[in-house]
Amino acid sequence: MRLQLALNVDNLGEAIDFYSKLFDTRPHKIRTGYANFSINKPPLKLVLFENPEAKDRINHLGVEVFNPREITELSQRLQESGILAEIRTNETCCHATQDKLWLHEPQGLHWEWYHITDDNPDNMKTSQSSACCDGTNCA
DSSP states (O other): OEEEEEEEESOHHHHHHHHHHHHTOOOSEEETTEEEEEETTTTEEEEEEEOTTOSOSEEEEEEEOSOHHHHHHHHHHHHHHTOEEEEEEEEEETTEEEEEEEEEOTTSOEEEEEEEEESSOHHHHSOSOOGGGGSSOOO
16 A cells, blocks of 8 residues: 555646656656656655646545455445545546545545556546546545
């Protein structure tokens, strides 16, 4: 598992350049208005949304899990605790197909726990956009 930090940025090219230098790695995926880094040290999925009109720099936080069983187990625990906001399965979003859980902490910050089932789905190979990747539809 690794933490995810999704940021709204004013200029995607500048942000890619900065974070490539900061983490000494190139992006895993770049699309129009979107980029993500799969960083090993520290274990981090950094997601950048070009969204100059965003009022907040943090778009959302998340945890990427590598075993689908973890989503099922966590879903049950979070439902029992009363903090699970939404379950989305087999959703193509942010240029990948995922199973995910959404939560909203008391001050409004969005959290997602997700497992990627297809990192490059066919319907994204020809598309440069994804409905949830505008930085405003992430929950």
